[in-house]
Amino acid sequence: MKAFQVTAPYDYAITDVDRPVAAPGEVLVRVAYAGICGSDMHIIHGDNAFVRFPRITGHEFAGVIDxxxxxxxxxxVGDRVCVDPVVNCGHCYPCRVGRPNVCTDMEVVGVHRNGGFEEVVNIPAANAHRLPEHLGLDAAALVEPYTIAANVLDRMQPVSGxxxxxxxAGVIGLTILQMAQALGIEDITVTDVLEARLATARELGATRTFNGQQQDVEAEVETLTQGEGMPxxxxxxxxxxxxxxxxxIASAAGRIGLLGFNPTPSDLVQLEVIKKELTLVGSRLNNRKFPEVIELMATGRLDTQGLVSHRIALADMPEAIEMLDHxxxxxxxxxxxxxA
Known part of the structure; x- marks a missing residue:
């Protein structure tokens, strides 16, 4: 069968691989659709410290139980599913306190074990989530990126108003925008330096956008919030x-959700954190957010089609990687x- 395999940094191809076997506790998924994520690009670039080559990547996918x-x-067999890529041990401290997405012995499908850029993939049965009949497999392949948004917003604990x-305003920013709207947040500002991305954010319902190259974001926030800052x-x-x-620009008692894996140090002014009693939270992957996101998609509260710009056959995936790179x-x- 065919798969997109990364053999080493910048060394990737569509190749023939053996069909996997469903071990005890596992299922085989015949993949219908899979999304390319920024973390897939990091693997290709050699910037992911967790991956071991060769690896079939892909952690955003949906298909049919085979x-x-x-x-x-x-x-x-025949059930339509999407796949939570977080495989946790169930025994370590994070797992015991309900935080399996930071399990100390975690495996991520498409990183630590083979993922969805292949015709058939084996996964733990517990990671397969059955889909409502009217939810398309193309939309279901995008559940995972929306769970990233759901997780960071949950970590930030929004309150009314x-x-x-x-x-x-890349893909993750746009999923956060849509998820925030679905959760009832009404005033949402998006900032970026690319006007095309900001236009998409406006199309998807952003209250306003700031272009960081053309506007002083701090001054704009000061005016917008009358000096109070962003919660x-x-x-x-x-x-x-x-x-x-x-x-x-955070308000007093504000919450900041951080998503990046960049190892570059950040300057943190402790005075700003303490005087405002800010909360800085990291957010990694998702903590059991698949059912919530599937429900929001099934009820039409997330615009998955507004997120997709390209649909490409598996055979043409190397060309898609070149486009995303350049x-x-x-x-x-x-x-x-x-x-499927």
Whole structure:
């Protein structure tokens, strides 16, 4: 069968691989659609410290159950599913306190074990989530990025009337925008330096946008909030140098959600954190957010089609990677049609 495999940094191809076997407790998923994520690009670039090569990447995908391993109940061949990529041990401290997404022995599908850019993939049965009949497999392949948004917003603990500022209008910024709307946040500002991305944010319902190259974001926030500052700030730009600005424009008692894996140190002015009693929270992957997001998609409260800019066959995936490497401004979410 065919798969997109990364053998080493910048060394990738569509290749023939053996069909996996469903071990006890596992299922095989015949993949229909899979999305390319920024973290897939980090693996290709050699910037992911967790991956071991060769690796079939892809952690955003949906498909149909093709086989069921020994001891699996509650799911059957033919069921339509999407896949939570977080495989946790269930025993370490984070797992014991309900934070399996930071399990100390975690495996991520598409990083530590083979993922969805192949025709058939084996996964733990517990990670397969059955889909409502009217939810398309193309939309379901995008559940995972929306769970990233759901997780960071949950970590930030919004309250009624909170304003939200999102740094970055790439895919994650746009999913945070839509998820925040679905959760009832009404005043949402998005800032970026690319006008095309800001236009998409406005199309998807952002209250306003600021272009960081053309406007003074701090001054704009000062005017907008009459000096109070922003109670919620989500860092979907993932640029460490922006943290000092976030600290300055956060309101007293504000919450800042950080998503980036960039190892570059950030300047943190402790005075800003303490005098305002700010809360800085990291957010990694998702903590059991799949049912919530599936429900929001099924009820039409998330615009998945507004997120997709390209649909590409698996055979053409190397060309899509080249585009994302050299012309990323042309793309939002690139969806790979693998076929069920």
């Amino acid at each position: 086989a069921v391993g020994e001891g699996v109940d509650g799911i059957a 909170d304003r939200l500022l999102i740094f970055g 919620l700030i989500a860092d979907a730009a993932c640029v460490p140098a922006l943290l000092p600005q976030m600290l300055r 012309q990323p401004e042309k793309a939002r979410k690139v969806l790979i049609d693998i076929g």
